[in-house]
Amino acid sequence: METEAARNLMKTYHIIFDAAGCDKRIDREDFVFQLLMEIPKLIGMKVLSGPNILRDHNPDNAGITGIEIISFSHISIHTFADRGEAYIDVFSCRPFDFEKVREYLHETLGVGKESVETLEIKYPWEK
Numbered sequence: 001m002e003t004e005a006a007r008n009l010m011k012t013y014h015i016i017f018d019a020a021g022c023d024k025r026i027d028r029e030d031f032v033f034q035l036l037m038e039i040p041k042l043i044g045m046k047v048l049s050g051p052n053i054l055r056d057h058n059p060d061n062a063g064i065t066g067i068e069i070i071s072f073s074h075i076s077i078h079t080f081a082d083r084g085e086a087y088i089d090v091f092s093c094r095p096f097d098f099e100k101v102r103e104y105l106h107e108t109l110g111v112g113k114e115s116v117e118t119l120e121i122k123y124p125w126e127k
Helices: 004-008 029-042 098-109
Strands: 013-019 047-056 063-070 073-080 085-092 116-120
Touching (some): 013 098, 029 047, 029 063, 029 073, 029 098, 085 098
Antiparallel strands (some): 013 085, 047 063, 063 073, 073 085
């Protein structure tokens, strides 16, 4: 039986794109910045804040993190160039074309489908 609280929860749209074997440009702040500027254009949303780009120089976790607030939620990316890995999260409370995001990331990061795990998150209260 569906509860009143569950019926009132917002529908969300969420894709997680985790990739290995990425283009070495993932170690450049300007590359991560540009990637974060392009995704909102693809999905018809506006950047409200950011992108904010930070480099972690810790030898155990060296990489770049970027995050931005978009007009219906956020986009984040974490890159680890020494391992060729990128972890990207696009979250919104407005529908967007998951496939456009996937295609752009495959092409831009230079990774094939065999090197990527993507998840479209669907919550139990969403029909």
